[in-house]
Amino acid sequence: MPCARPGVTRNEDRVQGKRILLIVGGGIAAYKSLELVRRLKERGASVRVILTKGGAEFVTPLSFSVLSEDKTFTDLFDLKDEAEIGHIRLSREADLVVVAPATADLLAKMATGTASDLASTVLLATDKRVAVAPAMNVRMWQHPACRRNVATLREDGIIFIGPDEGEMACGEYGPGRMAEPAAIANAIERLLAQQQPGPLSGRxxxxxxxxxxxxxxxxxxxxxxxxxxxxxxxxxxxxxxxxxxxxxxxxxxxxxxxxxxxxxxxxxxxxxxxxxxxxxxxxxxxxxxxxxxxxxxxxxxxxxxxxxxxxxxxxxxxxxxxxxxxxxxxxxxxxxxxxxxxxxxxxxxxxxxxxxxxxxxxxxxxxxxxxxxxxxxxxxxxxxxxxxxxxxxxxxxxxxxxxxxxxxxxxxxxxxxxxxx
CATH class of the missing domain: 3.40.50.10300 (CoaB-like)
Incomplete structure (x- = not known):
């Protein structure tokens, strides 16, 4: 297991041994997800990655495989995996599903229940908590259609991490930047802590x-x-x-x-x-x-x-x-x-x-x-x-x-x- 870098606090109860399924959408922020995998591994989590077709335009599957020390999944119709009903297995074996970056397209698929690729099929099939870290242009984030999708997902219990406000790759400024990897990792810790039996469990x-x-x-x-x-x-x-x-x-x-x-x-x-x-x-x-x-x-x-x-x-x-x-x-x-x-x-x-x-x-x-x-x-x-x-x-x-x-x-x-x- 990689050694923790200075300044990283390992919380054994929250993260150690937990299984995170990370879905990486297609956007320039996909490169940040490499750092997110690294930080989660340092805290003791097991990370599996689903890389969308759009995400693979920015970051290679090999990069995620090296950092996660596991196979990177890309294709719904990988015959070996689907012979084992792989998309169901992936959706159920995780303790938490995280989408980062969560593009406008992925949020729309989640809100409408579309299952057109591996990522959206897994999200529809999962029975685990799902957290998303949105990343898109400010005008897209503020568009009425996207706002409707976000409202629907919140009502469905999807947890939103960010987005942050700042300068974007397109040169515009405003809300829509994906949260930083450290902030996402900290949010994941809190979510995992909530999944532990708490003093009000069953109440x-x-x-x-x-x-x-x-x-x-x-x-x-x-x-x-x-x-x-x-x-x-x-x-x-x-x-x-x-x-x-x-x-x-x-x-x-x-x-x-x-x-x-x-x-x-x-x-x-x-x-x-x-x-x-x-x-x-x-x-x-x-x-x-x-x-x-x-x-x-x-x-x-x-x-x-x-x-x-x-x-x-x-x-x-x-x-x-x-x-x-x-x-x-x-x-x-x-x-x-x-x-x-x-x-x-x-x-x-x-x-x-x-x-x-x-x-x-x-x-x-x-x-x-x-x-x-x-x-x-x-x-x-x-x-x-x-x-x-x-x-x-x-x-x-x-x-x-x-x-x-x-x-x-x-x-x-x-x-x-x-x-x-």
């Missing part, structure tokens, strides 16, 4: 995220400034710990998290219905900023200014309380119910009162008053309110907060289940 975690939109008429609605960043970060963190995650999300502009069951809703009633349908769950985290009120009667036509003169009155009624409904004692109640409290004053006192009133086990409270930048931002500062007391957490990114909260929840969950039994 179902139900998470709500984003705002709700409560229609006033066919044009207008009541909403709030929630971006969904915290809820989506929680979904990624739970999935990384091995959980089966159901994410019920209101309208957001965020990329869909890979590897989770995503249910998109608009109104509070739709969110409640989706949550109840998703039960039972071991843990429920209500991170959505659900609108407290909705119009008592939704206007069938757009409300006009002249309809009410200078003054317009809206009749509102309360929306269903999703957190309180989930927390009701009974066979469907999750073992751990966590709510969020976005407050602008008396943050801790209001969170303590909310925990008692809703019947939640934990409340995560933060100050979203004007100037904090938390609502819609990338960072947060929270107070964790539990039956044991209050913890004041320092300011951190929403991803870091999600990882810390899920780690705490995973540690507490077995004790809560034992107490309930």
């Amino acid at each position: 179902h975690v139900l998470i709500t995220s984003g705002p709700t939109h409560e229609p006033l008429d066919p044009v207008r609605y009541i909403a709030n400034r929630s971006s969904g960043k915290q809820g989506h970060a929680l979904a990624r963190a739970a999935q990384a710990l091995g959980a089966h995650v159901t994410l019920v999300s209101g309208p957001v502009t965020l990329p869909d998290p890979g590897g989770v069951t995503l249910i998109k809703v608009e109104t509070a009633q739709e969110m409640l219905d989706a949550v109840l349908d998703a039960l039972p769950a071991d843990m429920a985290i209500c991170a959505a900023a659900v609108a407290d009120w909705r119009a008592a009667t939704e206007a069938a036509q757009k409300l006009k200014k002249e309809d009410g003169g200078n003054d317009v009155s809206l009749s509102l009624e309360q929306n269903p309380d999703i957190l309180a409904t989930i927390a009701i004692p009974g066979p469907q109640r999750p073992d751990l119910v966590i709510g969020f409290a976005a407050e602008t004053e008396n943050v801790v006192d209001n969170a303590k009162a909310k925990r008692r009133a809703k019947g939640a086990d934990w409340i995560v409270a933060n100050d979203v008053s004007h100037g904090t930048g938390i609502m819609g931002g990338d960072a947060t500062r929270v107070h964790l309110v539990t039956g044991a007391g209050i913890e004041d957490w320092p300011s951190m990114s929403k991803d870091d907060m999600a990882a810390r909260l899920l780690a705490r929840a995973a540690e507490a969950l077995p004790n809560l289940r034992s107490a309930a039994e």
Whole structure:
């Protein structure tokens, strides 16, 4: 096995002995995949390479064979391999399938289920996780057709690594450069770590995220400034710990998290219905900023200014309380119910009162008053309110907060289940 170069940290648990199937698409970035093979081998992985016809125009099969210390596969109709149903074997024997570079053509084939060559056939036949590192011209990456394909693949659970933004071989500048080999190798390590049995393996975690939109008429609605960043970060963190995650999300502009069951809703009633349908769950985290009120009667036509003169009155009624409904004692109640409290004053006192009133086990409270930048931002500062007391957490990114909260929840969950039994 090649010796590790200085500065390379070998993680035996994540990479050592793992089998990576690397599919190399046709693009100038194919030369970077040689370095990717080298880095993966240094970390102890076994690498097999499928080189597309386009990829072979840039890099030779022999180059990959030398670095991978294995045969480079190119032809779907290699009689010896296909006598052994080689494309099925290749697709099933890997621990992870990586496409780098993932060209616009390959992404389109994946999105439409096309199986016209060895690479696309293997991708259609695999039952393993697939990660792609896109590489193409910026205009191609931003083209509506490519954006549709990317959205479809994300919904299918494909993991995207990059692309980066920078200068391209064609002389243009923008997003579309393939991520650097070191970054791809690090992402592969993280993905392999997620495949190890985690503390939430076998658990179902139900998470709500984003705002709700409560229609006033066919044009207008009541909403709030929630971006969904915290809820989506929680979904990624739970999935990384091995959980089966159901994410019920209101309208957001965020990329869909890979590897989770995503249910998109608009109104509070739709969110409640989706949550109840998703039960039972071991843990429920209500991170959505659900609108407290909705119009008592939704206007069938757009409300006009002249309809009410200078003054317009809206009749509102309360929306269903999703957190309180989930927390009701009974066979469907999750073992751990966590709510969020976005407050602008008396943050801790209001969170303590909310925990008692809703019947939640934990409340995560933060100050979203004007100037904090938390609502819609990338960072947060929270107070964790539990039956044991209050913890004041320092300011951190929403991803870091999600990882810390899920780690705490995973540690507490077995004790809560034992107490309930």
